[in-house]
Amino acid sequence: MxxxxxxxxxxxxxxxxxxxxxxxxxxxxxxxxxxxxxxxxxxxxxxxxxxxxxxxxxxxxxxxxxxxxxxxxxxxxxxxxxxxxxxxxxxxxxxxxxxxxxxxxxxxxxxxxxxxxxxxxxxxxxxxxxxxxxxxxxxxxxxxxxxGAAEGEVWRTMRVAGRTQETADTVSLVLRSEDGSPAGPFRPGQYVSVQVELPDGARQIRQYSLSAAPGGTDWRITVKQVQGAGTPEGEVSSWLHREAKAGDLLTVSMPFGDLVLPDGDGPLLLASAGIGCTPMLAMLGHLAETGSTRPVQVVHADRTPADHAHLTELQELVQALPKAALERWYEQPGDAAPQARAGLVDVDALELPAGVTAYLCGPLPFMRAVREGLLRRGVSASAVHYEVFGPDLWLGQN
Incomplete structure (x- = not known):
């Protein structure tokens, strides 16, 4: 005060x-x-x-x-x-x-x-x-x-235990403790920072959501290559796409982040666009592994089905949950996704149960549009949560 x-x-x-x-x-x-x-x-x-x-x-x-x-x-x-x-x-x-x-x-x-x-x-x-x-x-x-860390002492060395090319510009990296012990717990929806040493000697840091459920031996991150590989904006994602291979060592932080899956049995709306699908995958994986029966509506938007990272995994996770449903919007759905809708997400087309809690992750224009649509339909501002990677240009909002 x-x-x-x-x-x-x-x-x-x-x-x-x-x-x-x-x-x-x-x-x-x-x-x-x-x-x-x-x-x-x-x-x-x-x-x-x-x-x-x-x-x-x-x-x-x-x-x-x-x-x-x-x-x-x-x-x-x-x-x-x-x-x-x-x-x-x-x-x-x-x-x-x-x-x-x-x-x-x-x-x-x-x-x-x-x-x-x-x-x-x-x-x-x-x-x-x-x-x-x-x-x-x-x-x-x-x-x-x-x-359990001293102030600022959040870094550890982890080994890349696996690498998968998810889409043309998206790769997933499995991270394992250097000594092979369990990577450690985290809350579904949290992220880690990854620090890499670039050719000019700078040690730049970026955040990536943990994109698989907690509880296993390893962690997984999914990295989309930012456009402008020769610019500061894309230098870390480009380095990871170009250099990070199985067996390599990376400097990784402990998990943090407040966009985390809530306890309880109330209905959820998980809305993502592009690489914003990653925290939702961890949340869905956790719900599936714990046998959750809570209602979950999953909404994802992307450019095309081919650009949708972890699409098959997402469909399998939704199918594993008895009260989950998936709706997809693609700017160009083509013939590969006849069940998907064309264009941008239309919040007015969603069936929103009473008491829904919404989690949003994706580009700022997408999150603004979805949040505004939810508020217009009567969802409380306190029930709409979001994650921003990079500077938060949406400060002051719930």
Missing amino acids: LSTESAPVIRATLPAVGAAIEEITALFYRKLFEAHPELLRDLFNRGNQANGEQRKALAGSIAAFAGMLLERPDSRPDAMLARIANKHASLGITSDQYKVVHTHLFAAIAEVLGDAVTPEVASAWDEVYWLMANALIAAEARLYQEA
Whole structure:
């Protein structure tokens, strides 16, 4: 909760800060990387820095957090904080790094806003920053404790035990502990970070959902090759497609992520598009292995049936569940999928049971459209959950 002294200052200055926030964050990252080039090389996603998405996500999170402190002073945006905290934990972020961010962020604010940053204004925004930072530090500490890891110590070496070409641009990798022991538990829907050393010596990190049910000896990830193989956006997925072979070693984090299968027997809607199918596969696999009888509606959208990774596996998992049904939408279904629908997912065409909980994963336009359709049809916002890989440009939503 904001102090009574800071709240009116934030309310008065939020429009000005919001209007300049992308300029502030651009300058912040420049200052940060000039002082700490190793962070861009080995921690921050160079692709998201190159296309500006990380700046937009940081700007959105700060503005959204400040706005929520004013609009709902007695509550916290826990959904937003949980997503950020899980991402940070999967990267091994430590509490000391928040002090580094603070130094360069506030230097950027002062430079961009100039004389408007009076001591009173600086103190109020400092309070906003540390309210958000301390909430994240506490959440990340809990995640590290639950994982049995010291702060930031989330990395391990794993061996590629198998590789399967799922589609023309999608490959699955089976990951095994280096000593052959069980890879370890995770919750269906969680992801791991994978760190690879690129030809220029940078150690870049990307997140990939665990795409098979927990409980086995190994883990599995499924990697879609991002377009632009010669650009920062596609450098890690391209490296994995080109280099990762059975027997190779990879640096992998512990599992994190808050888009996880809920307990209970209530109805579920699992809606995905493209490579967003991966967390849904783990959820369905777990439901099948545990003999679940809960109603499950599975919806998937893709360009063509040939682009649909793990299609046969998905159909088998749905068939194994007594109350599950699968609906597919393809932009170009062709003759290979006569039972699929053509075009984009139409939420109005879905039969939604009362009390359904929805899980979404896929490109942002897909998730926005599905979420809006669900809300329009009366599904509670608190019952719609989603996963974003890369910077979360949809912060502030449940």
